[in-house]
Amino acid sequence: MLRQKTTVIWAVIVTIILTGVIVWQWSLAKVTQEAEHYEKLKTFTEVLSLVKKNYVEEVKDKDLIYGAIKGMLQSLDPHSSFMPPEVFKEMQVETKGEFGGIGIQIGIKDGILTVIAPIEDTPAYKAGVKAGDKIIKINEEQTKDMSLHDAVTRLRGPKGTSVTITLMRKEWDSPRDMTIQRDIIKIHSIKSRVLEDGIGYIKLTQFHEQTGAELEKALKGLEKENINALILDLRNNPGGVLDVSVDVSSRFLPQGKLVVSIKGRKEVKKEYHTGNSKKYYDYPMVVLVNEGSASASEIIAGAFKDHSRSVLVGTKTFGKGSVQTVIPLSDGSGLRLTTARYYTPKGTSIHTTGITPDIIVTPDASKEEDIQLQRAIDILKTWRILKEPPKTG
Structure with a gap:
């Protein structure tokens, strides 16, 4: 014992x-x-x-410290950045739906300042700027090693003033200059109309806080026209608010379906599922995408593809699959920090790789006809005849 x-x-x-x-x-x-x-x-x-x-x-001490912080953030990835107090305040401008500039969304791809998408009906769009264009110079200043924030600052300005951008495009032998007059950029997120044979068409240009309500209104308007199929156009849509992409998905996927999951370095994976939408729209559906479809657009395209909800038509998407968290700092400045990555319902990361459509249709610059849209119409007509989506692959 x-x-x-x-x-x-x-x-x-x-x-x-x-x-x-x-x-x-x-x-x-x-x-x-x-x-x-x-x-x-x-x-x-x-x-x-x-x-x-x-x-x-x-x-000044402040200039040196801020410069050092900017350098630290630039060493991480193109989407992380430091915003001094005045810039942090300015960041709110775009989400309010109106700002002065030429009307393009930009990002850094393969180390080069790149146009994600021109915003429809803006000076850049009318001037012929296209998704995928490489911005070599802004007002004769080389953009190599220029941060996204600095590029945006140089592109924006008072209405009526001009900015010259030097662009390089795949089809061109050498860079070309475009001088574009700035204007007040008003962002309208939705356009809708009825196409031939009862096919509804909705163009989503961006995702902001009111997009869900605007989409519901557009869908109800199309229903009054007795549509029997739908084309959702996400081309040149650079994305926006994550929750809004889930809200949009909830109108076309049954309740409880996984839309996207995000995971950071230390965080537990967070899943976003479709909610209880007032109405579930189950029309035969084609989603149009291209290299200007990014972020929230890719979340929807990935969810619809993984759940076989629609046929994806167009070209490969941009490949922005990272989550940025905006963190206010004590002196009024702010930090935009990449904290996680997006994953489709089947666990695929879209970061840098993008999403490949079910049916690849490359636009033909020599033709006025929108061949991607026409292909979508043809697919829905075939769908109606066969009573099932056409086989892809």
Whole structure:
């Protein structure tokens, strides 16, 4: 009995010692990590001090610190950025639906400033800027190593002023200049009409907070025209609010269907499912996409493809499958940080790869006819005859 008690006591002592060692090692690792952290910051403060003392011109601490933060964010990925207070305030402008500029959404692809999509009925759209165009210069300033924020700042400006952009396109032998007059850019997210043979058509140009309600209104209007099939046009739609893409999907997919999941480095995977929409629209459906379809557009295209809800027609999408979180900072500035990636219902990452349509139709610049739209119409007519979507692959 005594031997048994002694064994138990020693077991407790060993457990306490082991627990203490583990906690001590964890604490030591944490302290070591923080020490390394501050050791690297020591180099930064050393450089800051040397610049303040020896640089040829006097510089403000704020400019140096902000410049260092910008450089740190630029080293991560093209979509992470630092916004000084005045820029952080300006960021709200676009979501309100009106701003001064030429009307293009831009991103960085393969290290080059690239047009994601021109916004319909804007100066850039009317001037002939196309999705996929590479922006080589803005007002003769090279865009290589230019941040997205700096590019946007240079493109925007008061109504009536002009900006010259130098573009390179696949079909061109050399870059070309376009001088475009800025205007107030008003974003209208939805256009709808009835095409031939009772086929409804809805063009979604962007996803903002009112898109779901605007879509519902458009669908009800088309129903009054007795449509029997639908084309959803997501071409040149650069995306927008994640929740809105789920809201849009909820009108065409049954309740409870997985639309998209997101996962960060440490976060548990978060899933977004279709909600209980007031009405579920189950028309035969074709979705049009191209290289200007990005972000939220790709979420919808990926969900519809994985759930076999529609036939995807067009060209491969842009491939922006990352999630940016906007974080306000204490001095009024802000941080836009990539914190996660999107995954389609079948677990496919669209980041950099995009989504390949079921039926690839490349536009023909020599023809006035929209051959992608015409192909969508033909598919729906065939669908109606066969009573099932045409085979793809």
